[in-house]
Amino acid sequence: xxxxxxxxxxxxxxxxxxxxxxxxxxxxxxxxxxxxxGLDRFEERASLKTWIFRILTNxxxxxxxxxxxxxxxxxxxxxxxxxxxxDPERFFxxxxxSAGAWAAPPRPWEDVPEDRLLSQETQAAVARAxxxxxxxxxxxxxxxxxxxxxxxxxxxxxxxxxxxxxxLLHRARSKVRxxxxxxxxx
Amino acid sequence: xxRPLICRELVELVTQYLEGExxxxxRKRFDAHIADCDGCRAYLDQMRRTIRLTGLLxxxxxxxxxxxxxxxxxxxxxxx
Numbered sequence: 001x002x003x004x005x006x007x008x009x010x011x012x013x014x015x016x017x018x019x020x021x022x023x024x025x026x027x028x029x030x031x032x033x034x035x036x037x038g039l040d041r042f043e044e045r046a047s048l049k050t051w052i053f054r055i056l057t058n059x060x061x062x063x064x065x066x067x068x069x070x071x072x073x074x075x076x077x078x079x080x081x082x083x084x085x086x087d088p089e090r091f092f093x094x095x096x097x098s099a100g101a102w103a104a105p106p107r108p109w110e111d112v113p114e115d116r117l118l119s120q121e122t123q124a125a126v127a128r129a130x131x132x133x134x135x136x137x138x139x140x141x142x143x144x145x146x147x148x149x150x151x152x153x154x155x156x157x158x159x160x161x162x163x164x165x166x167x168l169l170h171r172a173r174s175k176v177r178x179x180x181x182x183x184x185x186x
Numbered sequence: 187x188x189r190p191l192i193c194r195e196l197v198e199l200v201t202q203y204l205e206g207e208x209x210x211x212x213r214k215r216f217d218a219h220i221a222d223c224d225g226c227r228a229y230l231d232q233m234r235r236t237i238r239l240t241g242l243l244x245x246x247x248x249x250x251x252x253x254x255x256x257x258x259x260x261x262x263x264x265x266x
Contacts, residue, residue, distance in 0.1 A: 003253060003256060003257075007253070008245035009245070012245070025252045025255075028252075028256070029252075029255065029256050029259050032256060032259070032260070033259060033263060036260065036263055037263075084198075085197045085198055085200070086194075086197045086229075088194070091193060091194045099192070100192035100193060100194040100195065101192060101193045101194075101225075102193045102223075102225035102226070105193075105224065105225030105228065105229075106225060106228045106229045106232055107228060108227075108228045108231060109228075109231065109232055109235055110231070117235070117239070118239075118242070122239065123239065123242060123243060126236075126239050126240055126243060127243055130240070130243075141240065142245065145237055145240040145241055146240060146241065146243050146244075146245055147245065148241065151205065166201060166202065166205065166207070169201055170198075170200070170201035170202075173201060173233065173236060173237065173240075174197075174200075174201075176236050176240060177232055177233055177236040180232070180235075180236055180239070181232065
């Protein structure tokens with residue numbers, strides 16, 4: 001059923017535009033109604049998925065604007081604003097003979113037993129790390145790495161540039177890795 | 187070849203590398219660095235595993251209540 005297939009991603013996307021889960025649910029409902037009403041105008045040249053999500057983001061944006069909420073995806077994430085993938089302390093400091101090389105290198109996870117890596121607890125740690133990300137990063141990593149969307153799809157649906165999409169994904173993945181490292185080695 | 191990458195720079199390029207979006211020249215610098223840096227090789231491997239583990243998550247389904255409401259909206263629309 002389409003509702004099951006796209007529902008979670010629709011909620012996730014809507015969540016990025018409006019204030020609360022309850023409003024996001026309303027947005028999803030309204031979007032489905034829009035889909036039903038527009039079904040006879042749907043041209044098969046477009047993919048059904050793209051079309052559904054276009055309707056969704058339109059509804060979500062309108063709702064978000066009415067709430068006076070600035071769209072999180074419009075706040076440009078640039079490489080310039082200084083978020084680091086890895087704690088700078090783990091590299092030798094400037095001035096050191098090996099400046100910028102690992103002082104505390106990551107340990108290979110090949111040594112971590114497979115059943116630990118794939119355990120419920122590890123998965124829960126990943127899920128927790130994602131929940132703690134800023135909304136925009138959460139949305140991008142969920143669509144890309146959980147739902148398996150292509151980068152272009154994410155850009156289209158969220159209305160962000162390729163660079164922005166990649167920066168958000170990079171930050172999100174880097175933080176999840178960090179959380180996993182803490183979990184597995186802590 | 188251009189100046190070699192240092193570890194601290196490499197970790198910021200990992201996503202571009204994995205997305206296949208690194209320009210050829212930088213890709214070569216990346217590969218050259220990885221070839222003899224155990225730390226960065228481990229880092230890249232951790233990133234790959236992180237992505238794979240994230241892919242194992244299943245998104246929370248829509249709450250039953252919300253789904254029931256939605257189906258009601260569909261029914262109302264049909265009969266309207």
